[in-house]
Amino acid sequence: MVTKPLTKNIDMSRPPLDINAYEANDGYQSIKAIAAGLSPGDVLQVVKDSGLKGRGGAGFPTGLKWSFVPQGDNAPKQKYFVVNADEMEPGTFKDRLLMEGDPHLLLEGMILGSYTIQASVAYIFLRGEYKASENTLRQAISEAYDKGYLGKNILNTGFDLDIILHTSAGRYICGEETALLNALEGKRANPRAKPPFPQVSGLWGKPTIVNNVETVCNLPGILTYGVDWYHGLTEGIDHGTKLFGISGRVKTPGCWELPLGVTIREVIEKYGGGMREGYGLRAFLPGGGSTDFMLPEHLDLPFDYDEIAKVGSRLATGTMILLDDKTCPVGMIGNLMKFFAHESCGFCTPCRDGLPWVDEIFNEFESGRGSEKDLQILHEHVDYLGPGRTFCALAPGATAPLGSGLRIFAEDFHRHIKEKRCPYKH
Amino acid sequence: MAEVVVDGVVYKVNPDNNMLQECLSQGLDLPYFCWHPCMGSVGACRQCAVKQYRDADDKDGVLVMACMTPATDGTIISIEDPQAKDMREKVIESLMISHPHDCPVCEEGGECHLQDMTLMSGHNYRRYDKKKITHRNQYLGPFINHEMNRCITCYRCVRFYDDYAGGTDLAAQASHHHTYFGRYEEGVLESEFSGNLVEVCPTGVFTDKAFSENYTRKWDLQVAPSVCTGCSVGCNTTPGERYGSLRRIVNRYNSEINGYFICDRGRFGFDYVNSEDRIKVPLTLNGTGMEAVSDEELQAAIESYRGADVIGIASPRASNESNFALRSLVGHENFYSGISDSEHEATQLILSLARDTVFNFPSVREIEKADAILVVGEDITNIAPRIALALRQSVKNKAKELAEGCNIPTWQDAAVKELAQHDRSPLAILSSFTTRLDDVASDVLIDSPSALPGIASAIAYKISDKAPSVNSNENANSRIADQLVSAKRPLVIAGSSAGNIGLIQAAANIARALNDKRGEPIDLCLVVPEVNTIGMSMLVNGTNSLGVALNKLQSGAATKVIVLENDLYRHASSTEVDAALDKANGVLVIDQMPTRTTAKASTLLPSTSFSEHEATYVNYEGRAQLSFQVHRSHTSALPAWSWLSEQQREDIDVLINRCAEEAPNFNKLDNLLPDLNEFVASMKIPRQSHRYSGRTAMKANLNVHEPKQPVDDQSVMSFSMEGIPVTSDTPVLGAAWAPAWNSNQSISKFQEEVNGELKQGHIGELLIERNESGDYLDVTTPKVSDSGLQLSIAYQIFGSDELSAKSSRIQQRMTDAYVAISPSDAQSLGLNQGDEVSLDSNQHVAVACIRSKIKEGTAALYCGDNDIDRHALGATIALTKITDANLSRGIKGLIVSDLYEEGC
Secondary structure, three states: OOOOOOOOOOOOOOOOOOHHHHHHOOOOHHHHHHHOOOOHHHHHHHHHHHOOEOOOOOOOEHHHHHHOOOOOOOOOOOOEEEEEEOOOOOOOOHHHHHHHHOHHHHHHHHHHHHHHHOOOEEEEEEOOOOHHHHHHHHHHHHHHHHOOOOEOOHHHOOOOEEEEEEEOOOOHHHHOHHHHHHHHOOOOOOOOOOOOOOOOOOHHHOOEEEEEHHHHHHHHHHHHHOHHHHHHOOOOOOOOEEEEEEEOOEOOOEEEEEEOOOEHHHHHHHHOOOEOOOOOEEEEEOOOOOOOOEOHHHOOOEOOHHHHHHOOOOOOOOEEEEEEOOOOHHHHHHHHHHHHHHHOOOOOHHHHHHHHHHHHHHHHHHOOOOOHHHHHHHHHHHHHOOOOOOOOOHHHHHHHHHHHHHHHOHHHHHHHHHHOOOOOOO | OEEEEEOOEEEEEOOOOEHHHHHHHOOOOOOOOOOEOOOEEOOOOOOOEEEEEOOOOOOOOEEEEHHHOEOOOOOEEEOOOHHHHHHHHHHHHHHOOOOOOOHHHOOOOOOOHHHHHHHHHOOOOOOOOOOOOOOOOOOOOOOEEEOHHHOOOOOHHHHHHHHHOOOOOOEEEOOHHHOEEEOOOOOOOOOOOOOHHHHHOOOOOEEEHHHHHOOOOHHHOEEOOEEOOOOOOOOEEEEEEEOOEEEEEEEOOEOOOOEOOOOHHHHHOOHHHHOOOOOOOOEEEEOOEEEEOOHHHHHHHHHOOOOOOEEEEOOOOOOHHHHHHHHHHHOHHHEEOOOOHHHHHHHHHHHHHHOEOOEEOOOHHHHOOOOEEEEEOOOHHHHOHHHHHHHHHHOOHHHHHHHHHOOOOOOEHHHHHHHHOOOOOOEEEEEOEOOOOHHHOOEEEEOOOOOHHHHHHHHHHHHOOOOOOOOOOHHHHHHHHHHHHHOOOEEEEEEOOOOOHHHHHHHHHHHHHHHHHHOOOEEEEEEOOOOOHHHHHHHOOOOOOHHHHHHHHHHOOOOEEEEEOOOHHHOOOHHHHHHHHHHOOEEEEEEOOOOOOHHHOOEEEEEOOHHHOOEEEEOOOOEEEEEOOOOOOOOOOEOHHHHHOOOOOOOHHHHHHHHHHHOOOOOOHHHHOOOHHHOHHHOOEEOEOOOOOOOOOOOOOOOOOOOOOOOOOOOOEEOOOOOOOOOOOOOOOOOOOEOOEOOHHHHHHHEOOOOOOEOOEOOOEEOOOOOEOOOOOOOOOOOOOOOOEEEEEEOOOOOOOOOHHHOHHHHHHOOOOEEEEOHHHHHHHOOOOOOEEEEOOOOOEEEEEEEOOEOOOEEEEEOOOOOOOHHHOOOEEOEEEEOOOOOOOOOOOOOOOOEOOOOO
């Protein structure tokens, strides 16, 4: 039984499989199933039944998202399927593995998704710096056209699909799906108001689905091996496998495909090899830069969306950033704040003008000039930048490590003020 | 109607709006920046945060932005909730992080929305003690100052300039807290509506450059409700005066006409009023020179213009009162039109169409409701700019329709735009050259002046076969015809500026054909060049054209002429005018500025300009409006009617009442006069704000005693701070102001509802009654010879209007006279871009302007202020390259989209 549907073809010591080798390992079977008569409604039902949740961070059920796309005679004829490959979340490098390691898996998933919502054009919005991914994807797209999986009348189904690879000019905010759509249209990458959601009015005002790379890569397996197989991959509440990653001072940082529900301890100790000699685990961000800190006491929790939410954080991208006991937590949070402040699109006030203030305050702490007043202002900004206050989720994401960090590392902040220096510097 | 609850009080509101708009409509105070009544919501500034509750049992609530919350039935919000108040205070604190706090030296101070909102939100102590962000400012041309450091990044400027007004050269650049609003490089802002940035910007980033250079605080300006005299739209304005000079003009809200926006001609074309060149004292000819005379001699000179041999020539830029006074003086039969014969004929046709029951002459607001438009041969942007801005909104009706289909509220500005993308309501333009509206047009048909009436007639025939039949290009026309027929509210636009009456006839036929199909009155917008072309023409006998008047003088049938505020050389050939005036026994000219006509005067009387007198004007739709006097003239100038009246100081109210009684169709004119019975304790309306300062000091260099304020016995307004407070229900709204609302945003306190009519009314009176039924017209096709280039007349917003063109700011944007030709015609004539050419080999010179989208074989002549004798030119024109004219300005700075460049 296939247990690693996302990475079964990946071996980073060699180039990715070409289309023939990919086909030989059950590749494009799902497209052949479509050619054999699987309707868009059938695919939608399978995806709904699978319980697949979006892997980009929010964890929204994929089938439900697709079902919002208006269908029927009154719906707009043109629809778009967009893959969000603008992977820029701090500490996150999972989509890159998929695109560099097995690009055809993504294309197969895109064809499935596009077919389901009847989109005749699909885009890959790729982070500009992902040059290697660009090369593997271009090669794979060309092979898929040659084999008739893309283009007009795919495998005589009457379904047409073109895939366009768009390399981004590079902003973190382009990972926000509506900002991504604006960027794709050649406009400023500001997020759009929701509602209307992209499923109703998306790219060029037409119904559009935006899915994360990893989400899309789950689709071929689900369609090829079935819902029961998919549910059998995990024992917990959530279904399917997930790419988990670690950056930080473990012995073997990296990215692995594991069933959802695996414990955090297992990922860190078994796959990450545990902490390096001389370093202890202080805390960790479970799913990238915009998640709340978790503590060693949470290590035995399973990586499930709801389980992580219960302790106030988010599974999000599933790629952890570990904070060890020799690194200044204030400096770590400050580093993240600098990133978020710089990546604000500048559209709404709290994010645009609040985050730089937060960043400035961390600079003061770093150089030993932090004050109680500054600390108070940081605390205020946790609320001020929170959900509902800002236009999109960027600033609320930034408050996750900030808010939890201020709580957990309160003593470290006070030491910075008292000692007028960073206590971790020698 | 929906019922919503705000802080425990139930309000009946319009569910199609958002909560911010409805709160403001209810008179509540809720701070905001990015929302604008005309531009809807985008949710950028987060200033209008309120607490929303699911139901009466919800005690926690969530913070939402009022501007992004629909006012649906049952909505419960709290403005006073402590968390919401805290959020609003914090937003201001953020916005002010890098703001320079330079209010004392900032032009916006005292009318700054940011100041008002800061106070309203409660933020007062600056906690941010880090480095501020600073920006470099740009040179943006003669109209607008740029001070980016004051920016609070509300995005209103680009939303107005680009999204609303169709500009392309101002953009949001960079990101995060470095976001910058400017041009990609320094240079003149290209949009004809750039001046509105001054009012759209909630703080002092974009300020009025002319005003800055001769600055005074808003509260120190003496103001009065006025009407722009720059074109025939009649936008409402508020001019402001201090120390005897007119300092600036800002928009004055009028729900039917200009709403919140005016054009740059109207805003910046006024300082001729302060010009040293103004005619200051009465002069009479003595031997070879003009000299000042005693009152008795002057009276005698004026008295000599009585009698049957005196004729009067009217003026399209003079008020109804002045024209009427002249008509009363010389007699109706001796009162002649002051516009060219072709324009006179066209305007008389427009007046007859105005009485026809099958048409509606739409207001600007009605134009914005059109969802299929055909423009027949008018360059609207340069003739009636505010209408061009309205058309840019009409084409968005398609987007609104799509949004409604997707349940997206139309106030969700960005969402509506993103949904519709480039899907617009159809706008078809027939023209001899490309116009500034082409970027939003669905069809642009460029053809020669002689071909256009035929093309338009074919559209009429396509719509209804009752229209006169014609043969023409069928394909393009049927598309336009279908669009007009299937629209909810079609609109046909034409006008007299092109000097091609066939265009008006054909446009009227199209509208009549639509009426045949639909049975309802059809919007037919016919624009004319000047502020009171319509009013003047309503007073003139149809047979009394200017040509007849000039003939009468030349033949000796009349021996004396009174020329009212009119440079006749702009309306007839110099040969004809010279012959007439040289023959006349006496030429009495009344005007504000010297012209070629005043140079021919034997008696020259100075008249007041628009801001120095009270007057009424009739706009393109037949709407009469009252414009108040702002300040007194410091010269011997009098309102022109005053020189012409029996009792020289007749009250203007008496004159208006007489005009209403005596002149047909003017019977509603006296409705414009404020009803004195409505005034509290017979107090007047102050022209000065309650904060007006320095009254004791401002003349102390002359006399330390405070002078008595001048008494205005002519008007319901006073030259004083005293009178009915603006916050009371005054029958006339001077400058809008309300407690805590010092900026122009205070207008919402005076509207029935946001975007609604002012509580004072103020929309004017439509004078012309529709009670005639006409028929299809025979369409005149201009006769042209085969040789030379077929001539059409081009207009420029900056330069074509006589008086505004004398303003220093407008002068800086003006080009020399030019003649636009196609690249192929330029090649065959051996002309390059910018070459000087003589017209028909006479002494008149223009600059060759080679445009890629002008019909071959045609030439579009723009006259500017170069004294081109255009009425001497025929229907075709010959161009000869010359080298020794040395025109100083050339066509540098001309803003057209299709200026030809070699190799393009």
